[in-house]
Amino acid sequence: MIISEEDKLKADLQTTESDVAKFSKRCDCAIRAQELTAKALEEAIENKKGVIEKVAKLKNAIDFLKVENSQLKEENSKLERSIEEVVKAVVDSFWNQFEFTPDYENLKSFFVNYGVRQVLAEIKETHHSLDLSMTEANYPAVEEAGDKVAQPPLEA
Numbered sequence: 001m002i003i004s005e006e007d008k009l010k011a012d013l014q015t016t017e018s019d020v021a022k023f024s025k026r027c028d029c030a031i032r033a034q035e036l037t038a039k040a041l042e043e044a045i046e047n048k049k050g051v052i053e054k055v056a057k058l059k060n061a062i063d064f065l066k067v068e069n070s071q072l073k074e075e076n077s078k079l080e081r082s083i084e085e086v087v088k089a090v091v092d093s094f095w096n097q098f099e100f101t102p103d104y105e106n107l108k109s110f111f112v113n114y115g116v117r118q119v120l121a122e123i124k125e126t127h128h129s130l131d132l133s134m135t136e137a138n139y140p141a142v143e144e145a146g147d148k149v150a151q152p153p154l155e156a
Helices: 005-099 107-126 133-138 142-148
Strands: none
Touching (some): 107 133
């Protein structure tokens, strides 16, 4: 069988049409993929802009917090200095009080007398029949000593 020229051309035409249809389909798929890629890229750019704005806000917040932190540190150091001054004044007042208390010339004797008086008070509570007046006379009570204390001069 001899294929006529016309049949060959028809077969070539069908093959070409089939190839064109396949190529057209591939082009349509490629175009659709490009559209989806472009859309995804636009969304990514928008998201990036949002992220950039959030980062800028966070940087501003960090700067604000740094300033606030430095202010709080400064205020804290002022308060610490004030506390040190108050503690020093209280300790000085405490020591000055002992200087004006003749029965307690130093801190050691104060605590010895105070401790002995506490023990004597407990013994009195548990053993009512004991006479501890001689022993108590050697250790003046804190309340009794308070009556004898000369008051320190008031500071202006």
